[in-house]
Amino acid sequence: MRRAVCPGSFDPITNGHLDIIARASKLYDEVYVAVMINQSKKGLFTVDERIELIREVTAGFGNVRVEAFHGLLVDFCKQRDIPAIVKGLRAVSDFDYELQMAQMNNGLTGVETLFVPTNPTYSFLSSSLVKEVAAWGGDVAHLVPPAVLSRLTARLAERRSQE
Numbered sequence: 342m343r344r345a346v347c348p349g350s351f352d353p354i355t356n357g358h359l360d361i362i363a364r365a366s367k368l369y370d371e372v373y374v375a376v377m378i379n380q381s382k383k384g385l386f387t388v389d390e391r392i393e394l395i396r397e398v399t400a401g402f403g404n405v406r407v408e409a410f411h412g413l414l415v416d417f418c419k420q421r422d423i424p425a426i427v428k429g430l431r432a433v434s435d436f437d438y439e440l441q442m443a444q445m446n447n448g449l450t451g452v453e454t455l456f457v458p459t460n461p462t463y464s465f466l467s468s469s470l471v472k473e474v475a476a477w478g479g480d481v482a483h484l485v486p487p488a489v490l491s492r493l494t495a496r497l498a499e500r501r502s503q504e
Contacts, residue, residue: 376408398488
């Protein structure tokens with residue numbers, strides 16, 4: 342069984358994330374999407390909400406599992422016998438950081454990192470940008486799956502009503 346993991350915070354998952362996960366799911370028998378738990382950050386969505394959204398938008402792939410993780414990604418990999426991390430690269434600036442992480446992860450446990458160039462359509466895309474544009478009323482429908490768009494719109498409306 343060939344396994345890989347696509348890690349991230351996914352707050353929220355974007356079409357760019359989904360593209361990398363879809364491509365990984367064609368290369369591996371089983372792909373884990375590892376949703377980072379970072380207690381020091383207040384996300385727009387809870388970890389459980391992110392997991393639910395990711396499961397919903399990846400259900401059609403058939404070989405994607407979604408789980409939360411806290412701590413070192415290599416420990417997540419070791420516990421599940423995952424030898425490879427798949428990461429999307431948008432720009433050279435991503436590469437500098439991700440190369441250091443890949444070398445550290447490999448040095449710690451031998452886990453390999455595969456870099457997948459992002460689809461040019463999504464080369465500028467990040468969850469932070471999606472949230473910012475949506476918060477200002479911009480149209481992000483082409484940047485996130487429909488299920489994410491409806492939850493994002495609802496969550497931002499909730500936040501505005503609380504202000």
